[in-house]
Amino acid sequence: MIGFKLRYLKKIRVVLSLLFFIPISILFLDPRNGIPAAVSNFFTALQLIPSLTKLFVFFGWMTLGLAVVVFLTLLFGRVYCSTLCPLGTFQDIVIRIRKKIHKRKRHIFVKPAYAIHYGIFALSAVLAFLGSMTLLNLLEPFSNYGRMVTSLVEPLVTIFNNISAGFIGRFNWYFLYKVPLRGVDLNTILYPLFFLLLIGYLAYSHGRLFCNLLCPAGALLGLLSRLSLYNIIVDTENCNHCGACERVCKSNCIQSDNQKIEFAACVGCFNCISACPTGGVSYARSRAPMTRRSADKFTASRRKFFSELITPAIGTVFYPLAATDSTTTATSGYEASRNIPISPPGSQGINRYSSLCTACHLCVSVCPSQVLYPSFLHYGIAGIFQPMMNYTASYCNYECTVCSQICPTGAILPVSIEEKKLVQIGKATFFKDDCIVVAKKKDCAACSEHCPTKAVHMVPYEGKLNIPELNNDICVGCGGCEHACPTTPRKAIYVTANQVHAQAKKPPTKKQEDGFDSSKDFPF
Amino acid sequence: MDRRNFIRKSIGASIAFGAYTAGGSFDHLFAESPAAIDLVAIKGGEPDVMFDKGIEALGGMKAFVKKGNSVVVKPNIGWDVLPERGGNTNPKLISRIIKHCYEAGAKEVYVVDHTCDEWKRCYTNSGIEKAAKDAGAKVVPGGSESYYHEVTIPQGKSLKTSKEHEVILNADVFINVPILKNHSGTSLTLGMKNLMGNVWDRGYWHRNDLHQCIADFATFRKPHLNVIDAYYVMKANGPRGVSIDDVVTMKAQLISTDIVAADAAAAKLFGTKPEEIQHIQIAADMKVGRMDLDKLNIKRIIV
Numbered sequence: 132m133i134g135f136k137l138r139y140l141k142k143i144r145v146v147l148s149l150l151f152f153i154p155i156s157i158l159f160l161d162p163r164n165g166i167p168a169a170v171s172n173f174f175t176a177l178q179l180i181p182s183l184t185k186l187f188v189f190f191g192w193m194t195l196g197l198a199v200v201v202f203l204t205l206l207f208g209r210v211y212c213s214t215l216c217p218l219g220t221f222q223d224i225v226i227r228i229r230k231k232i233h234k235r236k237r238h239i240f241v242k243p244a245y246a247i248h249y250g251i252f253a254l255s256a257v258l259a260f261l262g263s264m265t266l267l268n269l270l271e272p273f274s275n276y277g278r279m280v281t282s283l284v285e286p287l288v289t290i291f292n293n294i295s296a297g298f299i300g301r302f303n304w305y306f307l308y309k310v311p312l313r314g315v316d317l318n319t320i321l322y323p324l325f326f327l328l329l330i331g332y333l334a335y336s337h338g339r340l341f342c343n344l345l346c347p348a349g350a351l352l353g354l355l356s357r358l359s360l361y362n363i364i365v366d367t368e369n370c371n372h373c374g375a376c377e378r379v380c381k382s383n384c385i386q387s388d389n390q391k392i393e394f395a396a397c398v399g400c401f402n403c404i405s406a407c408p409t410g411g412v413s414y415a416r417s418r419a420p421m422t423r424r425s426a427d428k429f430t431a432s433r434r435k436f437f438s439e440l441i442t443p444a445i446g447t448v449f450y451p452l453a454a455t456d457s458t459t460t461a462t463s464g465y466e467a468s469r470n471i472p473i474s475p476p477g478s479q480g481i482n483r484y485s486s487l488c489t490a491c492h493l494c495v496s497v498c499p500s501q502v503l504y505p506s507f508l509h510y511g512i513a514g515i516f517q518p519m520m521n522y523t524a525s526y527c528n529y530e531c532t533v534c535s536q537i538c539p540t541g542a543i544l545p546v547s548i549e550e551k552k553l554v555q556i557g558k559a560t561f562f563k564d565d566c567i568v569v570a571k572k573k574d575c576a577a578c579s580e581h582c583p584t585k586a587v588h589m590v591p592y593e594g595k596l597n598i599p600e601l602n603n604d605i606c607v608g609c610g611g612c613e614h615a616c617p618t619t620p621r622k623a624i625y626v627t628a629n630q631v632h633a634q635a636k637k638p639p640t641k642k643q644e645d646g647f648d649s650s651k652d653f654p655f
Numbered sequence: 656m657d658r659r660n661f662i663r664k665s666i667g668a669s670i671a672f673g674a675y676t677a678g679g680s681f682d683h684l685f686a687e688s689p690a691a692i693d694l695v696a697i698k699g700g701e702p703d704v705m706f707d708k709g710i711e712a713l714g715g716m717k718a719f720v721k722k723g724n725s726v727v728v729k730p731n732i733g734w735d736v737l738p739e740r741g742g743n744t745n746p747k748l749i750s751r752i753i754k755h756c757y758e759a760g761a762k763e764v765y766v767v768d769h770t771c772d773e774w775k776r777c778y779t780n781s782g783i784e785k786a787a788k789d790a791g792a793k794v795v796p797g798g799s800e801s802y803y804h805e806v807t808i809p810q811g812k813s814l815k816t817s818k819e820h821e822v823i824l825n826a827d828v829f830i831n832v833p834i835l836k837n838h839s840g841t842s843l844t845l846g847m848k849n850l851m852g853n854v855w856d857r858g859y860w861h862r863n864d865l866h867q868c869i870a871d872f873a874t875f876r877k878p879h880l881n882v883i884d885a886y887y888v889m890k891a892n893g894p895r896g897v898s899i900d901d902v903v904t905m906k907a908q909l910i911s912t913d914i915v916a917a918d919a920a921a922a923k924l925f926g927t928k929p930e931e932i933q934h935i936q937i938a939a940d941m942k943v944g945r946m947d948l949d950k951l952n953i954k955r956i957i958v
Binding site: 296579 | 696698725735736763765771772773775776780793794795796798799800801802821822825838839840841857858859861862863864865866890891892894895897898900901902903919920923924926933948949953955
């Protein structure tokens with residue numbers, strides 16, 4: 132009787148997963164960037180690893196989103212993996228396509244490689260504690276999904292949008308508008324492409340293997356699900372060993388012969404319940420989860436895994452940024468300044484930012500100015516793929532704080548407009564000899580024109596010419612000057628990163644005299 | 656009056672008469688026909704009211720916009736700042752110009768600019784997008800290179816080609832509506848400088864003698880009407896401005912078909928000699944328009 136009602140669980144799961152999958156995809160795609168920060172934050176708050184990162188940002192204050200995920204898992208097991216996780220739903224879509232193509236292909240029980248899975252998770256966690264996001268960034272599901280969408284799908288949407296806008300533009304309609312295509316960097320597009328192929332292949336041929344082998348979120352939830360109140364269990368009285376449940380289990384975690392379920396590997400898709408013809412698979416409160424006995428076994432192997440892997444890994448994967456500090460001071464100039472990335476306002480500094488960002492690229496996707504750009508190894512291996520400011524592409528809008536409002540991990544903390552206007556993320560450097568005014572003896576001032584604080588201002592030079600002068604006390608490092616500087620190939624004015632963001636002084640203001648009297652005649 | 660004096664005076668009068676008529680139409684002497692007015696200067700009112708008075712003196716918008724014309728109104732929407740900061744053209748003025756165009760029988764009015772800051776934010780925060788849409792105009796995006804198409808500038812010295820926005824290329828009537836303000840690169844930004852928003856690659860201009868390029872482009876794109884907004888005037892820290900302290904309320908406006916004359920008058924209004932703005936001098940030398948304000952027929956209106 133209960134079994135009949137439980138059949139709805141799968142349908143509920145499918146509906147819920149789409150209710151999260153579609154909006155999350157749109158967050159990364161929206162060419163108009165019109166989604167309010169609150170909506171964006173609602174969806175991203177429920178992403179496990181980003182929310183967990185926030186736990187450290189706010190010194191142990193658990194965010195509501197994280198609390199919800201933990202609570203759900205303690206109640207129902209890893210339902211997160213089949214509803215809230217966009218990468219999980221993506222795999223489900225691949226699996227569904229596979230089902231249409233290879234109707235006969237069946238899932239067979241595979242003993243989960245807990246040791247490897249938990250080992251990878253432990254390593255990711257230890258590295259993250261030490262400040263290296265390398266493994267998390269390579270494996271974290273939300274961020275990988277975000278990067279795949281931002282790097283691979285968003286350009287296609289932009290191209291489609293631009294073709295449509297161009298077409299309707301012929302009729303002088305402009306309700307759709309063309310959006311500049313973000314430059315594609317091979318270094319940053321290769322990994323999303325590789326990951327797409329990997330996840331596609333794994334899902335197609337092995338179901339949810341990624342979730343039970345590589346995914347750090349899956350490992351953590353798996354550990355939590357060992358404590359969960361409700362478990363999927365085989366009702367030995369009703370079960371007739373037909374094996375229908377095992378065949379539809381995407382996690383390959385049902386052993387129908389032995390009537391056993393590895394619940395720690397179960398992603399909560401409820402396919403088994405719907406597939407069972409006799410009501411032999413049940414979802415019930417369980418005081419003694421089936422997998423408890425096996426749980427003790429891999430504690431030992433996990434320990435072994437640690438000792439074997441972590442020590443050398445710290446040396447190789449964890450790549451302290453401090454090493455790059457010394458080179459900053461040793462060399463200077465435009466080319467050298469390119470080697471140190473500039474982190475966005477609100478991130479407080481390169482090391483802090485780099486130790487918290489999971490590189491989901493949501494900020495890259497929503498930045499209206501398109502100044503935020505995926506990095507490759509600019510932050511070191513520790514900060515692989517984390518976004519940085521790209522002043523060749525654009526500059527940071529003085530009045531904009533969008534990235535700080537939507538960052539799911541807290542790597543970029545929320546800042547108000549007024550706060551942001553005083554955050555100095557870098558400082559301008561002026562290389563006089565390359566300046567148009569010196570080189571060509573002609574007026575230019577593109578830099579000063581764009582400077583929102585007049586840290587770059589013009590002072591008399593030879594004859595009637597004016598030349599830029601810097602007041603770095605009030606420079607915010609927005610990159611307006613660098614972006615506008617017309618010299619090629621290298622800029623005569625450019626921004627050098629502040630390792631730790633500084634406080635800029637408020638630009639001085641002088642009330643202009645109202646020297647116009649309306650009763651007088653015109654001056655001509 | 657003795658004979659000698661009479662002759663002297665009548666010769667003087669004839670010379671004056673001759674000079675006057677030679678310079679323009681005979682009408683100047685008797686009544687101020689709209690066609691004879693080189694420049695209208697208005698002050699003391701709101702931007703929309705001043706425009707009403709000014710365009711009336713020029714014979715109404717019908718003199719410029721014919722029935723069925725498509726019109727482009729080109730404000731300065733360069734920066735992501737609010738209207739009172741004087742960084743962008745006054746939205747009230749844009750709105751009123753659009754209304755006059757439609758009343759004159761325009762088929763469609765478009766508003767466009769290639770902004771400096773991110774275009775969507777500029778369009779919104781300048782208040783111009785809303786004002787223009789409310790007045791019935793189509794607000795045209797300018798943030799993508801593919802909207803811009805190559806044009807050649809036959810008389811250009813430094814600027815031989817440039818890419819101009821398609822909606823301007825296709826329009827029957829082009830109305831240039833800059834705002835008068837201080838500018839770190841060109842001292843002031845005025846009518847001719849505003850035409851930098853017609854094109855895509857401004858970097859080229861900055862690299863290759865900015866003043867010459869500005870004048871070069873003015874030889875190619877001659878607006879049918881120039882309306883210089885001098886209601887809020889940014890006196891320092893231009894063109895973007897740092898704070899509201901940079902702005903004074905001048906409550907003035909200049910309207911002319913001659914872009915050089917409008918710019919020269921605006922420079923004087925600002926308190927600068929027109930000949931000190933290099934591109935005004937260059938454009939006058941290239942015969943784009945006239946900067947000899949004392950020889951022009953200026954209609955002055957106090958609202």
